[in-house]
Amino acid sequence: MIKLTLPDGSAREIEAAQSAAEVIKGIGMGLYKAACCVKINGEVCDLRTVIDSDCQFEVCTFDSLDGKKTFWHTASHILAQAVKRLYPAAKLAIGPAIENGFYYDFDLEKPFTPEELEKIEAEMKKIVKEGIELEKFELSPADAIAKLKEMDEPYKVELCEEHADKGEPISFYKQGEF
Structure with a gap:
């Protein structure tokens, strides 16, 4: 299991490596449609980035500077x-x-x-x-x-x-x- 820690401190687990886009789809399609990029351990990454280890995970929409x-x-x-x-x-x-x-x-x-x-x-x-x-x-x-x-x-x-x-x-x- 791969543990993703979200900005509010809650955790989400995924069974195997997958793209940030797939993770976001699992959270909700509304969020996926609004997503522009993600931050993984504080680093801005595109939605195709594969998440394959535990990390801090944040979805950035147009509401954020990133x-x-x-x-x-x-x-x-x-x-x-x-x-x-x-x-x-x-x-x-x-x-x-x-x-x-x-x-x-x-x-x-x-x-x-x-x-x-x-x-x-x-x-x-x-x-x-x-x-x-x-x-x-x-x-x-x-x-x-x-x-x-x-x-x-x-x-x-x-x-x-x-x-x-x-x-x-x-x-x-x-x-x-x-």
């Missing part, structure tokens, strides 16, 4: 995917969550018009409705840089090079063709 940051991070990926679908020549820069939302820098020949922003928003809604599975994977800094060069994303290469000296793996999230 939930908001996770939601906005995913929304920035959806925005980037929508832009790349509509404007394949666009180069991606950064798209971090900030205090009250997120932003994304794109390199294009000209700025987006209000009409183009409406098309991008419509494409984002379409992507969400597609229910695309998110897949996380990690690459070594050298492999990440090579992959991003192959994808012709010079700003992402630059970001990876800044982190490469730490030697830590670089996280990627794949959603459909993006």
